[in-house]
Amino acid sequence: MDVEIGLRVDGEPHRLVVDTRTTLLDAMRERLGITSPKKGCDHGQCGACTVLLDGRRATTCLALAVAHDGAEIVTAAGLADGERLHPIQQALLDHDGLQCGYCTPGQVCSAVGMLAEAEAGWPSHVTADLSGAVELTDEEIAERMSGNLCRCGAYANIVAAIREAVR
Amino acid sequence: MTGLIEPKSIGAPLERLEGHAKVTGTAPYAAEHLAADTAHLHPVQATVARGRITGMDTTAAEALDGVLAVLTPGNAPRLAPGDDPELAVLASDEVAYRGQIIAAAVAETTEIARQAADLVRVSYAELPHDVELRADSAGLYAPEVVNPTYPTDTTEGDPDGALAAAAVTVDRTYTTPMEHNNPMEPHATVALWARDTLTLYESTQWPHGVRDTIARLFGLATDQVRVIAPYVGGGFGSKTIHANTVLAAMGARAVPGRPVSFALTRQQMFSLVGYRTPTIQRIRLGAGADGRLTAIAHDVVEQTARLKEFAEQTAVATRSMYAAPNRRTTHRLAALDVPAPTWMRAPGECPGMFALECAMDEMAIACGLDPIEFRVRNEPEIDPETGLPFSSRNLIRCLREGADRFGWRRRDPTPGVRREDGWLLGTGVAASTFPVFRLPGSAATVRRLAGGRYRVQIDAVDIGTGAWTSLAQIAADALDVPPDAVDLRIGDSALPPGSVAGGSSGTTSWGSAIVDAARTFREKFPDPEEGDEAGGATPDNPDLERFAMHAYGAQFAAVRVHADTGEVRVPRMLGVFAAGRIINPRTARSQFIGGMTMGLSMALHEDSVMDVRFGQVANHDFAGYHIASNADVRSIDAIWIEEEDPHVNPMGSKGIGEIGIVGAAAAVANAAYHATGVRVRDLPLTPEKFLR
Secondary structure (H helix, E strand, C coil): CEEEEEEEECCEEEEEEEECCCEHHHHHHHHCCCCCCCCCCCCCCCCCCEEEECCEEEEHHHCEHHHHCCEEEECHHHHCECCECCHHHHHHHHCCCCCCCCCHHHHHHHHHHHHHHHHCCCCCCCCCCCCCCCCCCHHHHHHHCCCCCCCCCCHHHHHHHHHHHHC | CCCCCCCCCCCCCCCCCCHHHHHHCCCCCHHHCCCCCCEEEEEEECCCCCEEEEEEECHHHHHCCCEEEEECCCCCCCCCCCCCHHHCCCCCCEECCCCCEEEEEEECCHHHHHHHHHHCEEEEEECCCCCCCCCCCCCCECCCEECCCEECCEEECCHHHHHHHCCEEEEEEEEECCECCCCCCCCEEEEEEECCEEEEEECCCCHHHHHHHHHHHCCCCHHHEEEECCCCCCCCCCCCCCHHHHHHHHHHHHCCCCCEEEECCCCCHHHHCCCECCEEEEEEEEECCCCCEEEEEEEEEEEEECCCCCCCCCCHHHHHHCCCCEEEEEEEEEEECCCCCCCCCCCCHHHHHHHHHHHHHHHHHHCCCCHHHHHHHCCCCCCCCCCCCECCCCHHHHHHHHHHHHCHHHCCCCCCCCEECCEEEEEEEEEEEEECCCCCCCEEEEEECHHHCEEEECCCCCCCCCHHHHHHHHHHHHHCCCHHHEEEECCECCCCCCCCCCCCCHHHHHHHHHHHHHHHHHHHCCCCCCCCEEEEECCCCHHHHCCECEEEEEEEEEEEEECCCCCEEEEEEEEEEECECCCCHHHHHHHHHHHHHHHHHHHHCCCCCEECCCCEECCCCCCCCCCCCHHHCCEEEEEECCCCCCCCCCCCECCCCCHHHCCHHHHHHHHHHHHHCCCCCECCCCHHHHCC
């Protein structure tokens, strides 16, 4: 069954017809040609498809497109302002927090979403004080970024990059 | 080797040239080369481990709206006979392993293709299968050689006699499980068959190899096939060429003029693109009372596929590592009804050095020596295997430098005595090594452009290694220009040939070809003008006959093991490497710590669990097959010592893509022993193994 929906991706409005089985990720990649979000597992286990979906980080391989008619999506491509990178992106370059680059757009979106969560005081598994402000220690950053797998093993540099971008 | 080039750009920590495209996600990977009319392919995989297809009903699949073609052994194009049975796709009714491709659907969308594949009805005549590796597996045999061309067995002196006479002996068996490469980008192809030419956007470590293989299988001239791979999302040995690429080309042939996309699912990667064999390794060491090894025996049992042989060279590193006069190594294979194993980051060295370096730790303790001092006492003066001098070997410097930086000298060797908040603490060390490989067949061209710039072309490929940047640096120094004057073109089989991005050989092989082309250019055109062009190739290196060439390293790990739960954590790792000149310190450090992180992952998590009833990996996704996540890694660092080696290549560099994983798991396991007093010899180091 096909359904027409609207999506706003990186500020651009799109109307498209999708199979009701189509994920938000496939709608972007295969229907709209927006390939900044990557497909690494299609099961919400690797985080490569992470975008900011209505302001929060989300794995788009686990979202059906028809369930997100009218959604506002920001990808890693949309976080950059032309040649000027988002501070998280610049920090990843500065710290070489990437190698093959396939998980990287997901890491970028996840980091941006994660910083907003921490700012809002959301605790994580390793937060000792559940009532106070969140201090983004390396342990907090690593814990909160653990939904984004990197097989090249850039984790140490990813944490260093986020630590510096937060500063 | 004649003449190291003068390093100007080499040694500079240049930012990745393609970094901007990667952090924004705009660097196009294979499956992202889509057009409006791209069709999608989904395979049908065998659901038995061994047998014969007796019937295949494609009626319902073909009737589905949006289906363009259903490929079966009955209608697939006949391939030319090749030497790789894994690539004989849809060539017969035989099923050699569960998950083998037996049909495929090509359709307008991915959803329809998958539904159509599900609608194909298959019946089988099943045969009994054996998918379980055991030390006493029936029919263990000695292969002719082990990967790629090493002797299967070696013997020097009288190891049995020396072991019987040794003052101190260690006789232990270590095992490593089946592990899957799992690059983050699943293997993918977009294939277009148009006007007698086949274009493949391919996720590959070797565009030229894919081109040649596909051309041969489909009866095409090599210039009728073009393979394009500007960005590749990791490979770790699994992205050479497998059945999926052949199937994508068949799909494209079925719908000429339309691109066909075939991206594997994560689950399909557990049966279609190779893995590291499980290993069972018996190590026997004999030493005198002075802590000098008198005998080393390393006997390996591992698996291969009945369909196709791959013999991992697990004991090869042991042949050159330590100076025992009596040595033996053997490899025995069980041919099982499984997919073929293949290269996975440091095939041979990685599992083999896990066993050897754990055994060295056990032997150091048995001799009452510090494990670093024990290794120093057994350092060979020449390569024990070939009798050749080493072109450079700085293992001891790595061990000592690491000992200083890690704080090793304050270490109390007593196991199981440091406790903090319920955790047992320990530290461990292990050695790393990897050979300097140089592959033949690369060539490069240099062309002068306007404005004093140079175009440098070679079909190298960057799978995350940093080749885009490091090759530009090499070209810059070879041409004596700044790196931004180099317009590098790689990742396209239309360029001059490049060897595979494997065996940590890329920089040596491609870089040597670039330097050769640049030298030729500068000799030919002392006053170059726009349009001047010269070519070169990877030259022979006569020093290969005169020296043994390896990189070395020392890895240190701090580990804590929870006294009640057995949970293992690794708060700190340090690697010290000696790998010749480092072309780009920024990307090199990432290569080293990336390898170490994968070694940590191997130590703690990775285990492909074979369901022996059905012949498939039961935990075939990231929920079941755990790889290290960010929270597994805390402090991890890599440094290197200055090493001048004029013999390896004109850059003076040794490969660094794999050495980081070698020895890492042993360092962690040795540290876990030091923490707990429990010696775990079977990877991964899961909690139950520490609870007694």
